[in-house]
Amino acid sequence: MPILAFLIPVAFAAITASVDSHRGGSRSLWSVLGFFFGPLALIVALLTLGRKCPVCSSTIPTAVSTCPSCQADLRTVAER
Numbered sequence: 001m002p003i004l005a006f007l008i009p010v011a012f013a014a015i016t017a018s019v020d021s022h023r024g025g026s027r028s029l030w031s032v033l034g035f036f037f038g039p040l041a042l043i044v045a046l047l048t049l050g051r052k053c054p055v056c057s058s059t060i061p062t063a064v065s066t067c068p069s070c071q072a073d074l075r076t077v078a079e080r
Helices: 002-021 027-037 039-047 074-079
Strands: none
Touching: 002 027, 002 039, 027 039
């Protein structure tokens, strides 16, 4: 039973770090958050998912059509 008390936080740390690394976040920060805060950190990581701008590589929300950093029109960039 004590092994589960350690394995469950480790699993949340790995999953949270993996989710956040896809958007270019810090794996080590999200690993620590996932280990200590478990499901809450995973939910926050999933809610803050975005995508990368193909022009400037900054993380942007998925619902925007213009990059807030470089003002690139993402509809025309996606068509290329």
